[in-house]
Structure formats: C-alpha cells, structure tokens
Amino acid sequence: MPPTEPPNQGFQDLVDTLGYVDAVRFIKQFDQGHGDYTKDRTQWLDHLTLDEILSPDF
Known part of the structure; x- marks a missing residue:
C-alpha cells in the first residue's frame, strides 16, 4: 500500500460516514x-x- 493511500482511505471513510461537509468540518x-x-x-x-x-x- 503506498503511503498516500491510508490518509486518502481515511478521508473517504469520513465522507462515507459523515458526508462531505461534515467530514471537512471534522478535519x-x-x-x-x-x-x-x-x-x-x-x-x-x-x-x-x-x-x-x-x-x-466578554
């Protein structure tokens, strides 16, 4: 697995779970x-x- 794949897969998992907007908010x-x-x-x-x-x- 190339070193760039885990972060990409992780973000895709967030998008699948939270939706794109909430995944970006989380990040x-x-x-x-x-x-x-x-x-x-x-x-x-x-x-x-x-x-x-x-x-x-205040």
Whole structure:
C-alpha cells in the first residue's frame, strides 16, 4: 500500500460516514492555523482587566 493511500482511505471513510461537509468540518478542527497565538493573545488581553475578561459580555 503506498503511503498516500491510508490518509486518502481515511478521508473517504469520513465522507462515507459523515458526508462531505461534515467530514471537512471534522478535519478542520485539527488545522493548526498560523502565527503565534501566545503573542497575539497577550496583545489582545493586555489592556483588559480581570473583571472585563470574566464578564458575561466578554
């Protein structure tokens, strides 16, 4: 079996079970994205107080 076959078969199994749209949604959960989340989060949260972060409107 070529090394590309297991991922292809796995995705096909997801499509067969979940349908194409939900299979793609499932796979996208594991997308690592890009950038530096820790650095970005620090910039977003630096100007907020703990009370603001914990408020139900946050």
